[in-house]
Amino acid sequence: MNIHEYQGKSILKSFGVTIQEGIVADTAEQAVEAAKKLKADYNSDWVVIKAQIHAGGRGKGGGVKLAKNLEEVKEKASAIIGMQLITPQTSAEGKLVSKVLVAQDVYYPGATPTKEFYMSVLLDRSKGRNTIIYSTEGGMDIEHVAETTPDKIWKEEIDPRVGLQAFQARKIAFNLGLSGNAFKEMTKFVTCLYKAYESIDASLFEINPVLKTSDDKIIAVDSKVSFDDNALFRHKDYEAMRDVTEENPIDVEAREAELNYVQLDGNVGCMVNGAGLAMATMDIIKLSGGEPANFLDVGGTANAERVEKAFRIILKDKNVKAILVNIFGGIVRCDRVAQGVVDAYKNMGNITVPIIVRLQGTNADIAKKLIDDSGLKVFSATEFHEAATLVNKLIKGN
Secondary structure, three states, X not given: XXXXXXXXXXXXXXXXXXXXXXXXXXXXHHHHHHHHHHHHHHOOOOEEEEEOOOOOOOHHHOOEEEEOOHHHHHHHHHHHOOOEEOOOOOOOOOEEOOOEEEEEOOOOOOOOOOEEEEEEEEEEOOOOEEEEEEEOOOOOOHHHHHHHOHHHEEEEEEOXXXXXXXXXXXXXXXXXXXXXXXXXXXXXXXXXXHHHHHHOOEEEEEEEEEEEOOOOOEEEOOOEEEEOHHHHHHOHHHHOOOOHHXXXXXXXXXXXXXXXXXXXXXXXXXXXXXXXXXXXXXXXXHHOOOOEOEEEEOOOOOOHHHHHHHHHHHOOOOOOOEEEEEEEEOOOOHHHHHHHHHHXXXXXXXXXXXXXXXXXXXXXXXXXHHHHOOOOOEEEEOOHHHHHXXXXXXXXXX
């Protein structure tokens, strides 16, 4: 789960990280009021208007603007709210901006910031350790920095048995070339950042840039936070931050139906029970000459209602040319799944793509007969090879 910048900053602040203060606004009028409050609370004459979408590179698309007075606040907020913002991290259609963050100008008019840094915390899956990635080249695309100047990127691995050690935080500050009060501020920043990452079960914390101001403060100017979905049950308060308008509507519908669904770019939809079988099914689809259009695990309760919901979700993808249902009947009986497929097909009434059903396990023979005798455009298969051959034949015929 991703959250907005202003939400990520509020989490960072709660763990002691110094942030660029700001107020979220849904309208230009609210943005003006937010700018007035920032002036009163932080003596911030200038403010930054920042589009709030789940994508980076907002400045390149015109989603980040500096406003020098209230008239400019209203003008620039009006231009950003409601715009279809296109960045290097969005699709060609971009994303609709429904709110902005009105943030204090931490660069201080008339003063030059000493330095911008890059910092992120994430799991290195190859080593099974959390890793802090940091660089002196803040404010830039980290991918570009890694490609052109890899020597300017450092990594600090955290031993899960002992956690982040004080010497590691000091090492990071030293490698960033800091000294004096800035050095102390950075070690505190790193320590608080890592504590936030661990405490909320995040999968990513990325701050670009981390700013060292002219008076040696270390501030999080941006914040990108991703949560581990599997741990959200422990953080209901953070789960409430989810903005479904920023997510794929099909993913949202699947989650509400308690289906494990991931949309892909292929032409063969698949419905399976069990993650391992789902991976094998996607392999057989590719071997048959097709491309999987999704990962969809219906779990162990593949009844008629659940099967129908799964069909409806798969068919929302207009690229789907065939559907492969691959169910192993262990806990669930194959004949019940087959009946669920038949009932769902009849209830929907508008399925125009062929469906291949492979059922193995308890009552598989009864299930095959149910499918074969249904009179519907549903094809039964017993073996993986048979299912693959049918998929290949049917997608070529469509």
